Amino acid sequence: MRKGSKHTVESLARMKGVNKGNTNRRGVKLSLATRRKLSLSHMGHKLSKKAKSILLYWSIGDKNSKWKGDKVGYRALHSWIRRKLGDPKECVYCGKQQPFDVRKIICWANISHRYLRDLNDWIALCMSCNFQYDLGKINIDHIISSSIAHERH
Numbered sequence: 001m002r003k004g005s006k007h008t009v010e011s012l013a014r015m016k017g018v019n020k021g022n023t024n025r026r027g028v029k030l031s032l033a034t035r036r037k038l039s040l041s042h043m044g045h046k047l048s049k050k051a052k053s054i055l056l057y058w059s060i061g062d063k064n065s066k067w068k069g070d071k072v073g074y075r076a077l078h079s080w081i082r083r084k085l086g087d088p089k090e091c092v093y094c095g096k097q098q099p100f101d102v103r104k105i106i107c108w109a110n111i112s113h114r115y116l117r118d119l120n121d122w123i124a125l126c127m128s129c130n131f132q133y134d135l136g137k138i139n140i141d142h143i144i145s146s147s148i149a150h151e152r153h
């Protein structure tokens with residue numbers, strides 16, 4: 001299980017409330033888990049056992065209705081963060097740039113995994129670093145403080 005990914009009842013309710021009227025676009029785009037799988041296979045990463053179990057966890061989450069509110073809330077939060085901070089341009093960890101084609105590889109990653117509506121809780125990471133971060137393999141603490149100072153004056 002992913003560390004810290006459980007929401008409190010309160011935050012789930014808040015997320016659902018935020019996203020009213022936006023629930024029927026589900027399934028139009030590739031699911032997050034599918035996109036991660038695709039991007040990982042494109043990059044030729046060998047998946048560790050732990051990585052595989054996390055992917056499995058994500059794909060189960062897609063099918064399990066219990067997680068739908070969660071997913072929709074996550075998407076609503078992402079559009080909120082993009083409205084506030086714009087599209088992320090480059091990965092603050094490895095410096096990879098957002099390509100000019102439609103496929104976005106740099107995303108706003110949630111630092112605390114608590115999906116706070118707090119601009120300081122989000123950081124631009126490429127999918128690869130985001131994945132490593134979710135696994136706890138990279139430490140971005142030192143970047144967080146400097147990037148907050150740099151990007152938010």
Ligand SMILES: [Zn+2]
Pocket residue numbers: 091092093094095096125126127128129130
């Ligand atoms: Zn990166």
